[in-house]
Amino acid sequence: MIYTGWSSSFAFGNTIFLQRGADEELLKHEFGHIMQERFLGTPLYLLLIGLPSVLSFTFANDLHYRMPWERWADQLIRDNIDPDHDVPPPLTWPEVRDIFGLSDNIGLTQEEFRAMPKAK
Numbered sequence: 001m002i003y004t005g006w007s008s009s010f011a012f013g014n015t016i017f018l019q020r021g022a023d024e025e026l027l028k029h030e031f032g033h034i035m036q037e038r039f040l041g042t043p044l045y046l047l048l049i050g051l052p053s054v055l056s057f058t059f060a061n062d063l064h065y066r067m068p069w070e071r072w073a074d075q076l077i078r079d080n081i082d083p084d085h086d087v088p089p090p091l092t093w094p095e096v097r098d099i100f101g102l103s104d105n106i107g108l109t110q111e112e113f114r115a116m117p118k119a120k
């Protein structure tokens with residue numbers, strides 16, 4: 001583990017780069033990312049965790065820790081290391097909609113949706 005002078009933390013190549021003032025919970029979270037990298041292998045880790053993480057940290061910072069790739073890191077800690085570790089709640093549909101600027105209109109009214117044929 002390396003303490004950096006930066007204002008964000010990350011984990012890569014079996015090393016946790018921890019920001020100034022980080023607490024134990026953040027250290028555990030970053031260790032969850034180490035577990036993800038071991039599980040996925042480095043190329044997939046960078047593609048499925050590293051890249052989305054940089055994007056959500058940059059463009060949806062207030063919801064960053066509730067993204068699936070971040071919650072998975074916390075879930076790994078809860079399941080394997082600390083049963084009391086907090087896993088933030090998943091995103092709701094309205095939050096996802098707002099991030100991508102999507103309309104609430106999915107192209108059907110409730111009546112049209114209810115009138116659809118049922119799957120057998």
Ligand SMILES: [Zn+2]
Nearest residue numbers: 029033070073
């Ligand atoms: Zn993270």
